[in-house]
Amino acid sequence: MEDVLQIDPDKIPAQELQTYLQAAVAPRPIAFASTIDLEGNINLSPFSFFNVFSTNPPILVFSPSRRVRDNTTKHTLENILEVPEVSISMVTYDMAERMSYASSEFPKAINEFEAAGFAASTSVKIKPPHVAESPVSFECVVEQVIPLGNEGGAGNLVIARVVYMHIRKKHLDHQYKLSNTSLDLVARMGGDYYCRVIPESLFQIKKPG
Numbered sequence: 001m002e003d004v005l006q007i008d009p010d011k012i013p014a015q016e017l018q019t020y021l022q023a024a025v026a027p028r029p030i031a032f033a034s035t036i037d038l039e040g041n042i043n044l045s046p047f048s049f050f051n052v053f054s055t056n057p058p059i060l061v062f063s064p065s066r067r068v069r070d071n072t073t074k075h076t077l078e079n080i081l082e083v084p085e086v087s088i089s090m091v092t093y094d095m096a097e098r099m100s101y102a103s104s105e106f107p108k109a110i111n112e113f114e115a116a117g118f119a120a121s122t123s124v125k126i127k128p129p130h131v132a133e134s135p136v137s138f139e140c141v142v143e144q145v146i147p148l149g150n151e152g153g154a155g156n157l158v159i160a161r162v163v164y165m166h167i168r169k170k171h172l173d174h175q176y177k178l179s180n181t182s183l184d185l186v187a188r189m190g191g192d193y194y195c196r197v198i199p200e201s202l203f204q205i206k207k208p209g
């Protein structure tokens with residue numbers, strides 16, 4: 001078909017493939033993940049290859065990839081392999097610029113909470129703190145890390161079980177349910193684009209039947 005670009009992923013460079021995948025699979029929620037190594041160095045980095053995959057047990061998954069550029073691994077992955085715990089904080093519009101800054105390639109000894117100007121709240125059941133400014137944070141124990149390949153661009157699927165949750169009460173309605181419109185969450189699109197969850201972009205579809 002003339003009007004359809006057909007792509008065999010084996011036949012284009014990973015860097016180019018990444019641009020198609022990330023623009024097409026969007027918007028993606030952002031996990032602001034904090035981990036810790038055996039020496040106690042704290043890390044905080046965003047990941048948009050992220051979602052909730054199970055309610056019972058409560059499972060979140062995300063993927064710190066091998067860099068396409070040089071096949072190196074990320075501190076988040078290295079920390080999780082040392083201390084299998086992670087806090088995941090949701091990212092709001094107010095946090096977005098600083099969250100992006102926290103994704104810079106800082107040396108391991110740099111604590112991105114401090115570098116990017118976030119307050120660290122002590123977690124209850126795990127060692128990594130969580131982001132105090134976030135409306136919702138999850139404390140998780142890592143159950144499995146599944147490497148999805150060995151080359152640059154390969155993801156590492158982190159399967160994390162939620163063991164504790166923190167929800168700012170101002171975002172709860174009178175029935176103590178989280179409101180879709182109050183969180184002001186942001187999500188990642190392709191390239192440098194993000195999107196913001198605002199009431200004008202939401203619509204409802206009643207469940208069939």
Ligand SMILES: Cc1cc2nc3c(=O)[nH]c(=O)nc-3n(C[C@H](O)[C@H](O)[C@H](O)COP(=O)(O)O)c2cc1C
Nearest residue numbers: 045046047048049063064065074075076103104105
């Ligand atoms: C919004 C956003 C989403 C990102 N999502 C991912 C992702 O899903 N996987 C990944 O490997 N890197 C992702 N990155 C890049 C990492 O945050 C970046 O490589 C960071 O330096 C990793 O830090 P670390 O080495 O301290 O773990 C993302 C960056 C931003 C700004």
